[in-house]
Amino acid sequence: xINYENERGRMVDEQIAGRGVKDERVxxxxxxxxxxxxxxxxxxxxxxxxxxxxxxxxxxISQPYMVALMTELLELTGRERVLEIGTxxxxxxxxxxxxxxxxxxxxxxxxxAALARTVLDKLGYRNVAIKTFDGTYGWSEMAPFxxxxxxxxxxxxxxPLVDQxxxxxxxxxxxxxxxSQTLLKVVKTPEGTVTEKSIPCVFVPLVGAHxxxx
Ligand code: SAH
Numbered sequence: 001x002i003n004y005e006n007e008r009g010r011m012v013d014e015q016i017a018g019r020g021v022k023d024e025r026v027x028x029x030x031x032x033x034x035x036x037x038x039x040x041x042x043x044x045x046x047x048x049x050x051x052x053x054x055x056x057x058x059x060x061i062s063q064p065y066m067v068a069l070m071t072e073l074l075e076l077t078g079r080e081r082v083l084e085i086g087t088x089x090x091x092x093x094x095x096x097x098x099x100x101x102x103x104x105x106x107x108x109x110x111x112x113a114a115l116a117r118t119v120l121d122k123l124g125y126r127n128v129a130i131k132t133f134d135g136t137y138g139w140s141e142m143a144p145f146x147x148x149x150x151x152x153x154x155x156x157x158x159x160p161l162v163d164q165x166x167x168x169x170x171x172x173x174x175x176x177x178x179x180s181q182t183l184l185k186v187v188k189t190p191e192g193t194v195t196e197k198s199i200p201c202v203f204v205p206l207v208g209a210h211x212x213x214x
Pocket of ligand 1: 055059061062085087089090091092093106107108109112133134135151152204205206208209
């Protein structure tokens with residue numbers, strides 16, 4: 001029997017804190033959320049390894065370090081309403097749900113959204129709303145958001161997402177080529193947006209009206 005809690009502790013110490021993520025709330029959330037529950041049975045034993053993993057439909061659950069880094073960049077305090085684009089397994093949504101008031105997450109593949117809903121319900125995450133839709137349009141009925149996280153790689157920053165961010169709000173998004181990107185942190189100010197580069201990364205493509213074509 002694998003002791004998943006021990007595995008998670010080691011994941012946080014070695015892969016996440018060990019690489020410079022400092023936000024204690026983020027580290028605590030990563031210690032708590034059972035990543036293995038978001039994976040197909042056959043992959044659970046390697047859930048806490050230092051890599052992304054397949055979740056079906058050609059999609060992936062991000063590497064633990066990437067989940068933690070992107071979450072830290074949003075600077076959450078607990079009171080925020082956060083939009084996530086690319087629900088996938090629902091793992092990142094669960095991490096966000098520990099750290100803010102409410103998560104709105106959008107997934108274009110219906111079967112993934114349905115599975116994520118089942119897992120999040122089973123684990124008791126009540127502050128996550130999921131919609132099946134093209135997330136490059138954002139979720140206008142629920143806007144504006146304090147923070148936005150895009151977990152698929154975009155050719156450019158989709159304008160609807162900037163529009164749906166509150167002044168002072170933060171967005172993290174991988175932008176670049178179809179199979180390699182740079183993680184960007186975009187801060188919305190009264191004068192416009194300020195963009196900072198974080199690290200190189202590889203995400204599955206963000207497919208949609210304001211993303212890549214099919
Ligand atoms: N955050 C996820 C990672 C998912 S991978 C996790 O923790 O598991 C990226 C996801 O983005 C995929 O599930 C893919 O289907 C989805 N996606 C791609 N383009 C999208 C779009 N335009 N709108 C919503 N979801 C999209």
